[in-house]
Amino acid sequence: MCGIVGYVGRQTAAPILLEGLRRLEYRGYDSAGVAVLSGSEMQLRKKKGKIDEGLAKSLQAQPLAGQLGIGHTRWATHGPPSDENSHPHLDQSGRMAVVHNGVIENFDRIKERLMEAGHTFRSATDTEVLAHLIGDHYEKLKGDQSEASVRLTQAVLSALREVIGTYGIAVVCTDAPGIIVGARRGSPLIVGLGQNENFLASDVNAVVAHTQQVVYLNDYDVVTMTADRFDVASLGADTAKVQISQVEFSPEAAERGKFPHFMLKEIFEQPATVRNALRGRIDSDEATAKFGGLNMSMAELREVDQIVLTACGTSWHAALVGEYLLEDFAHIPVEVEYASEFRYRHAPLEKHTLVVAITQSGETADTLAGLREAKRRGHKALAICNVVGSTIAREADGGIYLHAGPEIGVASTKAFTSQVTVLTLFALLMGRLRMLPVRRGMEIIRALEAGPGQLESILQQNERIKRIAQKYARAQNFFFLGRQHGFPVALEGALKLKEISYIHAEGYPAAEMKHGPIALIDPNTPSVVLIPSDSMYEKTLSNLEVVRARNGPVIAIATEGNATIAKQADDVIYVPPTLEPIFPLLAVVPLQLLAYHVAIERGCDVDKPRNLAKSVTVE
Ligand code: M6R
Numbered sequence: 001m002c003g004i005v006g007y008v009g010r011q012t013a014a015p016i017l018l019e020g021l022r023r024l025e026y027r028g029y030d031s032a033g034v035a036v037l038s039g040s041e042m043q044l045r046k047k048k049g050k051i052d053e054g055l056a057k058s059l060q061a062q063p064l065a066g067q068l069g070i071g072h073t074r075w076a077t078h079g080p081p082s083d084e085n086s087h088p089h090l091d092q093s094g095r096m097a098v099v100h101n102g103v104i105e106n107f108d109r110i111k112e113r114l115m116e117a118g119h120t121f122r123s124a125t126d127t128e129v130l131a132h133l134i135g136d137h138y139e140k141l142k143g144d145q146s147e148a149s150v151r152l153t154q155a156v157l158s159a160l161r162e163v164i165g166t167y168g169i170a171v172v173c174t175d176a177p178g179i180i181v182g183a184r185r186g187s188p189l190i191v192g193l194g195q196n197e198n199f200l201a202s203d204v205n206a207v208v209a210h211t212q213q214v215v216y217l218n219d220y221d222v223v224t225m226t227a228d229r230f231d232v233a234s235l236g237a238d239t240a241k242v243q244i245s246q247v248e249f250s251p252e253a254a255e256r257g258k259f260p261h262f263m264l265k266e267i268f269e270q271p272a273t274v275r276n277a278l279r280g281r282i283d284s285d286e287a288t289a290k291f292g293g294l295n296m297s298m299a300e301l302r303e304v305d306q307i308v309l310t311a312c313g314t315s316w317h318a319a320l321v322g323e324y325l326l327e328d329f330a331h332i333p334v335e336v337e338y339a340s341e342f343r344y345r346h347a348p349l350e351k352h353t354l355v356v357a358i359t360q361s362g363e364t365a366d367t368l369a370g371l372r373e374a375k376r377r378g379h380k381a382l383a384i385c386n387v388v389g390s391t392i393a394r395e396a397d398g399g400i401y402l403h404a405g406p407e408i409g410v411a412s413t414k415a416f417t418s419q420v421t422v423l424t425l426f427a428l429l430m431g432r433l434r435m436l437p438v439r440r441g442m443e444i445i446r447a448l449e450a451g452p453g454q455l456e457s458i459l460q461q462n463e464r465i466k467r468i469a470q471k472y473a474r475a476q477n478f479f480f481l482g483r484q485h486g487f488p489v490a491l492e493g494a495l496k497l498k499e500i501s502y503i504h505a506e507g508y509p510a511a512e513m514k515h516g517p518i519a520l521i522d523p524n525t526p527s528v529v530l531i532p533s534d535s536m537y538e539k540t541l542s543n544l545e546v547v548r549a550r551n552g553p554v555i556a557i558a559t560e561g562n563a564t565i566a567k568q569a570d571d572v573i574y575v576p577p578t579l580e581p582i583f584p585l586l587a588v589v590p591l592q593l594l595a596y597h598v599a600i601e602r603g604c605d606v607d608k609p610r611n612l613a614k615s616v617t618v619e
Contacts, residue, residue, distance in 0.1 A: 003203075008198055042094065289426065
């Protein structure tokens with residue numbers, strides 16, 4: 001949801017900014033721009049469209065000199081994608097430039113006031129208003145005898161005190177050509193620490209090729225950065241707490257490598273990422289799971305009498321898998337809440353309700369708000385999160401990291417299987433604290449341990465799945481049907497297909513079809529039916545037959561060894577046999593590959609699907 005980057009050092013800034021923006025492009029790709037200072041000259045370049053279509057070409061044709069600059073890749077909120085609405089935005093004087101990730105909610109009122117004072121605006125954005133506001137405060141400090149760099153930081157601090165909303169910003173000014181000022185509230189921002197150079201970015205991906213040392217800024221922090229030092233002040237009451245952290249992944253982990261798309265790379269990483277999610281967390285002696293960071297005693301976990309799982313998108317589907325697992329293994333009542341609803345709903349919670357926020361990025365605005373709401377109401381709030389040092393990871397009372405490495409494809413894949421793995425372990429722990437027998441605990445552990453190898457065998461069917469995808473790629477509607485543990489996978493399969501191929505797809509409980517949606521079945525509407533050889537097999541088979549009886553094509557996701565299904569479905573993709581509750585971990589992978597190949601066949605840009613951004617840091 002917009003990516004920002006800043007560089008100050010001894011090297012030419014523009015290529016570093018461009019490279020950083022490319023690594024942040026998953027956050028938004030409606031337009032991109034940079035502002036580079038050369039001496040006291042402000043050089044601005046901004047273009048509508050993806051980085052390589054606009055900004056990169058422009059910088060190649062006319063390179064920019066200068067060793068300090070800021071850049072931005074945009075996911076439009078205020079004003080459509082256009083050159084004018086692209087960031088950076090200048091203040092009234094033209095000497096100050098600002099990039100911004102977030103939403104300034106009271107921008108209209110501020111804009112009116114500034115217009116009355118003679119300001120003119122070129123864009124429809126809230127960010128330009130913020131740039132003018134900072135510029136206005138800076139002008140008012142002019143009588144002050146302090147240096148321009150001090151005044152710039154002061155102007156940012158005082159302007160932000162007027163602002164309602166969320167922001168991660170970077171500001172440069174020609175009067176102070178050696179500094180960048182950054183600030184955050186609700187949108188992520190990190191400082192990358194180099195030798196005679198420093199970086200500012202929305203996330204570590206943008207800087208990891210240059211430095212492994214970072215500072216995760218907190219909300220209300222305002223950082224002033226030169227090539228040799230950085231100082232952090234706080235807009236809040238507290239003094240800023242600064243901690244230098246080491247990035248836990250290598251620069252190569254954020255590269256596409258031999259794969260044509262990040263999404264495909266991340267699908268193929270799943271045997272390894274599931275292994276990482278399991279590593280060190282299995283206690284075979286006690287047939288249970290163990291976690292380092294829950295920050296809850298076994299007695300406290302034993303007391304939990306309700307669990308709320310809150311999340312958005314794919315993480316919400318993982319939460320739904322978690323609901324089935326926790327209820328099955330631990331018999332604890334579970335509510336799965338869309339974070340955007342939970343944050344405003346006055347859902348009655350039990351005294352010992354545990355709230356678990358599930359999120360890949362750890363920055364999703366709604367999920368963060370849900371977590372804060374749970375804490376405000378005095379509940380323990382844990383996070384299941386991938387990005388180390390993210391806001392949700394830091395604000396939770398405790399949690400479980402996925403250790404899946406950076407997920408760059410906008411369509412979430414490996415995060416889902418890691419979330420499901422971790423939720424299975426957590427449900428196992430909660431079950432073993434209650435009445436789940438040792439024997440069942442060991443069966444679950446063995447099934448989980450077999451998971452990575454089984455995922456490898458599913459991935460070997462890639463070419464076959466591609467052929468099936470090509471056969472159905474022109475369909476305009478799809479159904480995904482599943483029952484019990486298969487139902488959340490059906491929802492996830494439908495989401496994957498619609499977000500990257502733009503085909504309308506619906507996920508449904510297989511038996512619910514007959515209550516209305518079946519009216520939509522016709523020979524051009526394929527249904528992907530999740531039909532493992534489990535306790536629901538016969539019932540799911542009747543649901544499948546009902547679709548076939550209306551001439552609807554069926555792609556079955558079935559268990560290896562089920563030869564008869566080939567007669568009842570038009571196409572079959574097999575997954576290895578496993579326990580019923582472990583089925584989602586395996587079954588989602590063919591659906592990810594199906595969506596990927598359908599999207600490729602339709603000529604879609606799978607890593608940058610239209611209208612989307614990876615990390616949704618606005619409401
Ligand atoms: O980072 P999060 O897991 O909190 O993100 C939640 C959703 O925005 C995300 O899963 C989204 O739905 C993906 N595009 C799905 O592929």
